[in-house]
Amino acid sequence: MPLAEIGSLLPYHTQVRPETVVGSLNRMIxxxxxxxxxxxDIYTEAQKRADPTKEHTGLFFFSGRxxxxxxxxxxGGGFSYVGxxxxxxxxxxxxxRKGYNAFVLKYRAGQGGAIATQDLAAAITYIFENAEALGVGTQGYSLWGSSAGARMAASIGSHGVARFGGKDLPKPSAVVMAYTAHSDHSADEPPTFVAVGEQDGIAPHSAMERRIAALRKSGTEVEYRKYPNLGHGFGPGTGTSAEGWLVDAIRFWERQ
Incomplete structure (x- = not known):
């Protein structure tokens, strides 16, 4: 398959730019x-033997300072693939590039949101337990997610890591959510950055706005961005009205 057609592998995503994909892959190379x-790996060999579905989970690491x-x-990926x-x-x-450490979670797909969120809880626990070896600070961490992944990040933000099988750890200092219709929330939400396309037919902005209203009513700081002429799954938004939203979200995290 030519790289120009890689977007065809991601049915829930739009605006897939091969040059952006290749740039981040080259960074890892x-x-x-x-x-x-x-x-x-976020699970031990014993855990993977006991549950072979955990075999291909883990964290990709993009180191910062x-x-x-x-x-x-x-x-995201509708819990059917990990985009x-x-x-x-x-x-x-x-x-x-902004100097922070970033991990990308490879969670179990095809088993629904609960299992995927358990993998996120295990990943956060792994990072805390191995922070010194990884060279990362544990104060003020953030959780980011898009579509299905945003549900996972928001669930941990609402209910904590231990609720999903991880250790009793601090909640994130910020949650960054892109285009999801997730509605669950708690009375103690972390500051939240929200990005959505105005023409999103999968996770309409109206659904996102109802959750935002509930968070703001409880006193949670929310920064909300709605981008014109965009549907679902725009990712980094390169070349669209959402271009630069990642930088805005990083700044929001920095303020928390």
């Missing part, structure tokens, strides 16, 4: 060439 580890806070990115090449690796590359 360069890191490997420098002797850096770019992928970490040693000791800087980290972000964990959960790409890392479009709304995972490019996000992490941008976050890393």
């Amino acid at each position: 360069d890191d490997v060439g420098k002797g850096r580890t770019v992928f970490y 040693p000791g800087a806070p980290f972000a964990v990115i959960s790409p 890392s090449v479009h709304e995972g690796f490019p996000y992490a590359a941008e976050i890393s």
